[in-house]
Amino acid sequence: MSRTMKRRWISIYVENEIGMLAKISGLFSSKSYNIDTITVGETEDATISRMTIGLTIDDMTFEQIIKQLNRCVGVIKVIDITDARIHMKELLFLKIRGCSEEDRTEIYRIAQAFDLKVIDYDKNTVILECVRTEDRNNDIIRLMRSTFGGKIEIVRGGSVAIEAVSICDR
Numbered sequence: 413m414s415r416t417m418k419r420r421w422i423s424i425y426v427e428n429e430i431g432m433l434a435k436i437s438g439l440f441s442s443k444s445y446n447i448d449t450i451t452v453g454e455t456e457d458a459t460i461s462r463m464t465i466g467l468t469i470d471d472m473t474f475e476q477i478i479k480q481l482n483r484c485v486g487v488i489k490v491i492d493i494t495d496a497r498i499h500m501k502e503l504l505f506l507k508i509r510g511c512s513e514e515d516r517t518e519i520y521r522i523a524q525a526f527d528l529k530v531i532d533y534d535k536n537t538v539i540l541e542c543v544r545t546e547d548r549n550n551d552i553i554r555l556m557r558s559t560f561g562g563k564i565e566i567v568r569g570g571s572v573a574i575e576a577v578s579i580c581d582r
Contacts, residue, residue: 509565
């Protein structure tokens with residue numbers, strides 16, 4: 413069994429009950445496993461929620477986590493989607509403060525080139541929205557940091573994923 417660290421993804425169907433997120437995240441923290449990203453939301457069935465969890469972990473520890481999750485009360489199904497064909501996206505908001513007119517022009521140019529949405533603005537601040545893969549969002553963050561330095565505020569939602577039917581997008 414490999415001890416090499418690898419980025420892994422899990423999709424977990426759980427009963428939609430108060431405290432379920434705390435229970436699952438508590439399982440990870442009690443074992444000193446770090447979660448890179450976690451999202452949860454109600455499914456088409458209001459009694460069931462779906463979690464998408466990303467973590468960097470070795471194979472042996474990952475297998476232990478899967479077994480522990482499967483034993484958890486309230487967990488309906490655990491799916492390893494690491495190597496599955498999936499569509500995965502992450503929500504990213506970028507707020508650029510202290511903008512000059514030249515900065516705003518450059519922000520709008522970047523937004524147009526990368527198909528980012530300008531969702532709010534005033535005389536000195538612009539907020540952009542980006543729904544892309546985690547890697548693509550990282551690229552956009554690097555560009556914005558190199559262009560606007562410490563003027564940016566970053567808010568990221570965790571990645572969500574669904575199994576692909578024809579093509580995949582990570």
